Amino acid sequence: MDVSDVLRMNGGNGDYSYSNNSLLQRKVISMTKPIIDDALTNLYSAMNFPKTLIMADLGCSSGPNTLLVVSELVNSIDKIRLKLGNGESPEIQIYLNDLPHNDFNNIFLSVSKFQKNLASQLVANSSSSCYVSGVPGSFYTRLFLRKSLHFVYSSYSLMWLSQVPKMMNTNKGNIYMSTTSPPSVIKAYREQFQSDFLTFLKCRAEEMVSGGRMVLTILGRQSDDPCSKECCYVWDLLAASLNDMIAEGLIEEEKLDSFNIPQYTPSPKEVSNGVEKEGSFVIDCLQVTEVNWDACTDSNHSLSEEDEQGYNMGKCMRAVAEPLVLSHFGESVVEEVFKRYTNNIKISMSKEKAKLVNVTVAMTRKG
Template identity: 40%
Template structure:
């Protein structure tokens, strides 16, 4: 399975769309408990997911802001005539536009501090929104508001959709100033080569997976991330910067159950459906998820060996699976609702997994699959209420050419 064919999020803005279910990317808004309880009691599951957007992004903003300040501290006495940036893996939800607006606001403020803006003339920006060709760019552009163009709507900002894989060339050489990516780089370019049916009923790396499965995933990640860095190095100007946020591991052992539980529960759900004749065993044996969550040492090693960038900053922080867990005190068991939590997490997973599952197993099983998955997820969260995954944020600078 090649990602460019099915590696897009659910389109549109309905209940199972990515736009309405990107809470796994955006969990930890600093809301007071009283406001949180009020919101929790009055909003639907999907509205709650929308409200919780930007949380993980907000946690990563200090790295983003420091990177922009460092970039301008090293800048010469003038601002480029056109400042070009790209969001790599923008998807179709509002998160991309929130970050772009923040970046442009910050750049304008830094320009003023360094007297790069003359006669109140705003600098010109070219902003590229990149994702795979099947991404719902139409929905993304519908979400664009005046905020991207500044409060007075006088910002000279030109936005473009840029369909294509970031594992291929996207820009001419030496033209890009800044690149940003949030929750995209853990996606591989394809299912690792050589898996065939060796992973059996597992759809990802699991404790019962043979050693060659772990090796195949690790090698594919190393190839893909190295390719990504090499291509961005060709496209980016010397001194250009990248801020990349992606799902990772806090430990070196990839078989640790905490990092595969999402997919273990999903494979168990599929296995149940195999037992009932709803899914073919051969289809399950031939399905693997093209995702890899690297540990910090793997990230550092690829950056060092590839050689195009300096690693300026690296931060790791945990994020709870359940979006509600960030605003509700679960020590009070009366508040926790496993059915609501299970559905919320299942909808988030469905938003990015459905296209692949439908292409492989057929769309007719998807509703039933995620209803069962939500039940299993609710039970899991009931037993392990503090399940977390880890987010890695890195800041890179392009070496002199």
């Protein structure tokens, strides 16, 4: 699997698009707003009220969340400017980055309307100008000019790896780290994350100005155990769906054995260790939060509350995982896979209140 070719959220505005099934991710963005505001306040005052600010959203995806982030950043700067008593509004350049197959067209079609809405949201007497550009490419490579970025933001992106870990043993019956995975598989996943995170930090260290700020929110875990239920359960349910289809002869066993999700959900300790090892940044804040699975999509009042929760979370995960499943197993089984997956999610949510764990780290580029 070439991750750069197949890893993307479902594009467009259809029933299973990321655009229409990313309310959970939107809630996480809102939860981290105080940390972002603090980072921007410190940045703006330390830069002595700059006339220009250059920012980047890495792993921006598409849909309403993308421009929500842009709007939040611009609004925050405008409010900070007034609070600190500076009359001149800065010009702001925001780069939106994701892999080349991301639905950038969806974003660009919304920019004009976004610009008009933003102008009406800004405080009185504001003359802030915001310029939006798309930057396709992996954030595990250099993307921007050296020492050009003042602020870097990323939410729910850095748990995605640059490649599927190279494993010495087959991760039989699993598609991710699991309690039944061989130790070598767990080791391969951990080392791939460590390598990728270090590369990410080195690239950003070159691109950011001295004193620049970065806020990253990563789907993670609280436990030291990389196979803990809090981070692996959502993929265990997909694996169970695929295994049932193997038992019924709908999917070949070899297909499952060669399919592994290119993701790693780190603990806060792993994140802080990575930052300290790379050495270019100082951690200002490290926070762990939780969000329930049922914070996923708008209500469907034709369903019972129990069915609705499973249906919504199923659509949320389909928007995320369908391109990976489609590229590996083929179009003929996609509908059946996600029908079973959604049912497994519904059964799980009827028995317990499952949560996702978020690790948010704010840091400053050293001088």
